[in-house]
Amino acid sequence: MTVSGTNFGKAADDYGAFRAGFPDSIFDRLAEFNVGLPEQALIDLGTGTGTLARGFALRGCNVIGVDPDPRMIEQAKKLDRRSKVRIRYMEAKAESTGIDGEGADVVTAGQCWHWFDRPRAIREVIRLLKPGGQLVIAYFDWLPLAGNVVEATEALIKQYNADWHFDGGFGMYPQWLPGLSEAGIHSIQTFSYDMAVPYTPEAWRGRIRASAGVAALDEDAARKFDADHTELLSARFPPSVLDVPHRVFAIVARTPKVQTE
Numbered sequence: 346m347t348v349s350g351t352n353f354g355k356a357a358d359d360y361g362a363f364r365a366g367f368p369d370s371i372f373d374r375l376a377e378f379n380v381g382l383p384e385q386a387l388i389d390l391g392t393g394t395g396t397l398a399r400g401f402a403l404r405g406c407n408v409i410g411v412d413p414d415p416r417m418i419e420q421a422k423k424l425d426r427r428s429k430v431r432i433r434y435m436e437a438k439a440e441s442t443g444i445d446g447e448g449a450d451v452v453t454a455g456q457c458w459h460w461f462d463r464p465r466a467i468r469e470v471i472r473l474l475k476p477g478g479q480l481v482i483a484y485f486d487w488l489p490l491a492g493n494v495v496e497a498t499e500a501l502i503k504q505y506n507a508d509w510h511f512d513g514g515f516g517m518y519p520q521w522l523p524g525l526s527e528a529g530i531h532s533i534q535t536f537s538y539d540m541a542v543p544y545t546p547e548a549w550r551g552r553i554r555a556s557a558g559v560a561a562l563d564e565d566a567a568r569k570f571d572a573d574h575t576e577l578l579s580a581r582f583p584p585s586v587l588d589v590p591h592r593v594f595a596i597v598a599r600t601p602k603v604q605t606e
Contacts, residue, residue, distance in 0.1 A: 366396030391457030395421030509558035516592030
């Protein structure tokens with residue numbers, strides 16, 4: 346995915362190797378909403394390396410993953426082979442997938458709704474879903490807390506990329522709700538919970554190289570950042586395993602039972 350100067354494709358290897366996928370617990374929670382059931386037809390927008398799509402495929406869903414960057418799709422396919430799942434991928438934008446309409450039971454968007462032209466994406470979601478189908482918008486964000494490794498890492502990213510504005514987040518996205526309601530999407534519910542994700546320092550460096558703030562840097566700046574990040578971790582966070590706090594947040598909603606033009 347390449348958006349606003351951020352090229353995730355060039356960091357596809359790090360993205361596939363080090364970005365923590367959604368935890369198994371989110372699929373258990375979504376099953377309570379009848380999302381991710383065996384044989385459901387599911388389309389995952391902005392699929393990236395397929396972390397959300399793969400979780401649903403492992404639970405028996407028939408999944409199509411959509412992403413505009415072929416390098417991300419190639420990483421997704423490699424990870425699928427390791428997991429022994431079959432997912433169909435399409436190189437397309439979320440706002441215009443080219444997939445036949447009214448065929449999906451569920452449309453999902455994991456860690457990507459903020460990148461979309463949301464009014465257009467909502468219209469495409471409604472077109473793709475069967476009447477009364479379900480939309481899931483999900484996030485799995487690190488949490489910067491006073492004195493922790495996330496706060497320190499974000500401060501270093503800002504030194505290299507002053508335009509990066511995703512620092513200081515709290516892992517919840519109520520701002521997406523009004524647009525959904527205005528488009529006729531209803532029965533909106535949300536849930537969130539926190540958990541720690543263990544990273545070795547090497548894995549945390551890889552995770553950060555695959556983040557938007559660093560993926561936007563040129564190669565020379567990215568190398569210098571990684572060297573400074575290595576020094577930061579060694580000096581301030583020497584444990585061999587870092588427990589990085591994260592928050593899961595999800596929106597689950599339905600489209601109208603009768604679609605309108």
